[in-house]
Amino acid sequence: MTNTHIVTFTALLTLLxxxxxxxxxxxxxxxLWPTQTQSAHGYAIDFIRGEGAVNGIKLAYQYNIDQPLxxxxxxxxxxxxxxxxxxxxxxxQYDSNVVLALSPILRFPLTTVFDKPxxxxxxxxxxxxxxTQFAGKDVSTHYQFEDRIGFSTTFGQYQEYRVxxxxxxxxxxxxxxxxxxxxFVSLSFSQRL
Numbered sequence: 001m002t003n004t005h006i007v008t009f010t011a012l013l014t015l016l017x018x019x020x021x022x023x024x025x026x027x028x029x030x031x032l033w034p035t036q037t038q039s040a041h042g043y044a045i046d047f048i049r050g051e052g053a054v055n056g057i058k059l060a061y062q063y064n065i066d067q068p069l070x071x072x073x074x075x076x077x078x079x080x081x082x083x084x085x086x087x088x089x090x091x092x093q094y095d096s097n098v099v100l101a102l103s104p105i106l107r108f109p110l111t112t113v114f115d116k117p118x119x120x121x122x123x124x125x126x127x128x129x130x131x132t133q134f135a136g137k138d139v140s141t142h143y144q145f146e147d148r149i150g151f152s153t154t155f156g157q158y159q160e161y162r163v164x165x166x167x168x169x170x171x172x173x174x175x176x177x178x179x180x181x182x183x184f185v186s187l188s189f190s191q192r193l
Contacts, residue, residue, distance in 0.1 A: 042191055042192040043059075043193070045058070045189050046058035046060070046082075048084070050135065050182060054182075054184070055087050056084055058083070062080050062190060063079045063080075064076070064078045075107060076106070077105070079104055080102070080125070082101045082103070084097075086098075088135040095131075099130065101125055104125060105121055107120070107121050107152070116153045116155060117153060118151060118152075121149065121150040121151065121152055123148045124145060124146070126144075127146045129143075139179065140172060140176045141172045144172050145170070146169075149166065150164050152165075163190075164187075164188040164190070169183050170183075
């Protein structure tokens with residue numbers, strides 16, 4: 001899949017998934033936690049950049065747990081299932097990989113900046129790689145852990161939009177050698193439906 005295909009596919013998917021204008025008669029929420037009127041369902045689109053010349057896109061379905069978890073530090077939980085499409089190399093000669101993943105995302109409110117909440121995101125999930133040879137590396141197993149850490153903020157009338165900057169690390173945790181891991185940075189846009 002070339003970069004042009006990725007951009008075209010992303011634009012079409014965004015148009016299809018973005019709901020038409022919602023009613024603006026309700027008051028704006030300033031809570032760090034989502035309002036009860038929002039659906040628990042959502043989607044995310046990540047633009048991925050990895051080591052070397054790896055580019056990709058991550059398309060995800062998200063299920064949001066609305067209530068803060070009952071622990072000493074306030075946090076929320078989102079379950080994410082995703083399909084990742086990675087590409088490495090030139091248009092004429094490139095390597096690609098498809099990855100399916102399931103990850104919990106824990107979000108901890110840190111602070112607010114310009115009246116926007118800033119959350120810390122953490123998660124360790126599981127993933128299935130189509131190819132164990134990618135971007136000049138042999139990761140040895142199709143099953144990998146998907147570790148993430150990042151920061152995010154929400155915006156919109158009901159805080160239904162989220163932008164996140166994340167670091168991802170894929171590794172088999174040393175179950176089989178070699179285990180060089182794969183590292184990525186992503187910029188994510190998500191919306192609760």
